[in-house]
Amino acid sequence: MSFEVQIDMALDDHAYALQFASDAKLTALVGPSGVGKTSTLNAIAGLVRPRSGRITVAGEVLFDDAAGVNLPPEQRRAGYVFQDARLFPHKRVEANLAYGENYAPPGSRFISQDEAVRLLEIQHLLDRFPATLSGGEARRVAIGRALLAAPRFLLLDEPLASLDESRAETLLALIERLRDKLDLPMLLVSHSSADVQRLAGRVVTMTAPGPA
Amino acid sequence: MSGAEWTIVMLSLKVSIVAVLVTLPIAYGLAWLIARRRFPGRMLLDALVHLPLVIPPVVTGWLLLIVLGRNGAIGSWLFEQFGITFVFNWTGAAVAAGVMALPLMVRAMRLSIEAVDRRLVGAARTLGASPVRAFLTITLPLSLPGIAAGAMLGFARSLGEFGATITFAANIAGETRTLPLAIYTGLQVPGSESDVARLAVIAIVLSLGALLVSEWLVRRSQGARAHVL
Numbered sequence: 001m002s003f004e005v006q007i008d009m010a011l012d013d014h015a016y017a018l019q020f021a022s023d024a025k026l027t028a029l030v031g032p033s034g035v036g037k038t039s040t041l042n043a044i045a046g047l048v049r050p051r052s053g054r055i056t057v058a059g060e061v062l063f064d065d066a067a068g069v070n071l072p073p074e075q076r077r078a079g080y081v082f083q084d085a086r087l088f089p090h091k092r093v094e095a096n097l098a099y100g101e102n103y104a105p106p107g108s109r110f111i112s113q114d115e116a117v118r119l120l121e122i123q124h125l126l127d128r129f130p131a132t133l134s135g136g137e138a139r140r141v142a143i144g145r146a147l148l149a150a151p152r153f154l155l156l157d158e159p160l161a162s163l164d165e166s167r168a169e170t171l172l173a174l175i176e177r178l179r180d181k182l183d184l185p186m187l188l189v190s191h192s193s194a195d196v197q198r199l200a201g202r203v204v205t206m207t208a209p210g211p212a
Numbered sequence: 213m214s215g216a217e218w219t220i221v222m223l224s225l226k227v228s229i230v231a232v233l234v235t236l237p238i239a240y241g242l243a244w245l246i247a248r249r250r251f252p253g254r255m256l257l258d259a260l261v262h263l264p265l266v267i268p269p270v271v272t273g274w275l276l277l278i279v280l281g282r283n284g285a286i287g288s289w290l291f292e293q294f295g296i297t298f299v300f301n302w303t304g305a306a307v308a309a310g311v312m313a314l315p316l317m318v319r320a321m322r323l324s325i326e327a328v329d330r331r332l333v334g335a336a337r338t339l340g341a342s343p344v345r346a347f348l349t350i351t352l353p354l355s356l357p358g359i360a361a362g363a364m365l366g367f368a369r370s371l372g373e374f375g376a377t378i379t380f381a382a383n384i385a386g387e388t389r390t391l392p393l394a395i396y397t398g399l400q401v402p403g404s405e406s407d408v409a410r411l412a413v414i415a416i417v418l419s420l421g422a423l424l425v426s427e428w429l430v431r432r433s434q435g436a437r438a439h440v441l
Contacts, residue, residue: 045338
């Protein structure tokens with residue numbers, strides 16, 4: 001199984017429960033906005049703690065409240081590509097890319113900065129600060145930054161949102177290549193199921209819960 | 213500047229610089245606690261930090277005497293154990309200046325720490341940074357303008373500190389008589405109006421200089437968009 005998630009989430013504004021297991025290379029999580037897709041990614045990355053449940057990725061238990069397991073984010077090694085890219089504003093693109101690379105355990109790296117730069121076509125951006133990048137450029141840099149940290153799995157939050165059609169197509173093709181080239185379980189969040197038909201081996205649909 | 217004026221200026225600079233340097237890490241730690249942690253007594257800590265800003269400086273000086281004076285709770289112990297005494301001593305002036313500067317420094321730093329997007333810290337963690345590394349590489353550099361602003365405000369406040377200093381460390385020429393105390397002393401002596409005026413101009417120049425230097429430092433490290441004030 002690439003992802004086995006069974007969580008009970010209690011957030012400030014809403015609570016929900018979600019359960020799925022997927023052995024697809026790329027699993028898509030779809031549903032209307034506000035249903036908890038991003039919160040689920042945060043829980044898998046270790047940024048929020050579910051009230052209870054169990055999260056296993058590629059056979060490793062990341063969270064299991066019954067067993068008292070709750071790995072901190074830096075030990076989960078998620079390659080998390082945030083919807084807003086979340087690049088470090090005080091570092092140039094090159095330093096952003098290198099950030100996680102420095103923390104990756106030696107021997108676990110599967111891509112060099114040169115390769116990532118070529119794959120993502122971001123050579124011309126290396127000296128720029130994130131504030132000067134377009135949305136699509138920032139997202140490509142964010143993907144590179146995540147890959148260079150030698151993650152054990154990828155979390156992609158709305159990677160195609162707010163991109164024009166040709167940019168979205170480019171990125172879609174890139175994600176397809178990553179999926180086929182790398183041996184990484186991928187979990188992709190999208191609000192539109194049309195986007196993911198082409199990518200996902202498995203689609204998990206989240207629906208709004210009824211009144212509590 | 214005359215020799216006496218030079219002594220006063222150097223003493224003021226020494227007192228203010230030491231006060232700011234010693235207070236800086238304490239203020240940053242407090243600012244971080246108040247901005248980022250939720251713990252019982254946080255409101256109380258916040259109020260305590262702000263106390264020197266709201267109570268009369270003379271009262272702060274008196275409280276310092278009670279706590280750190282030769283017969284004070286901590287002061288007597290420091291003297292017996294280490295022979296350290298703050299009263300009638302330039303270090304006492306630095307303590308008074310540091311305590312008075314603390315709330316301003318905490319406020320400036322707290323604002324800049326709160327302005328650092330916590331989600332960036334989360335991103336750093338997912339990339340493999342421990343909480344300490346994430347703090348050192350993300351929160352600390354991004355709150356640098358607040359540190360500079362806090363240091364500048366603290367320095368200006370220390371340079372102008374009067375009430376707590378004269379109460380706690382007294383007004384001793386060459387030891388605790390900083391610029392404001394010298395100006396006050398000059399005002400007590402008929403016929404020294406021009407001396408007072410000269411000291412006042414020096415005080416203004418020093419304070420403006422501190423503002424310009426910190427503005428320059430922040431611009432150099434953060435680019436043209438950042439400002440101290």
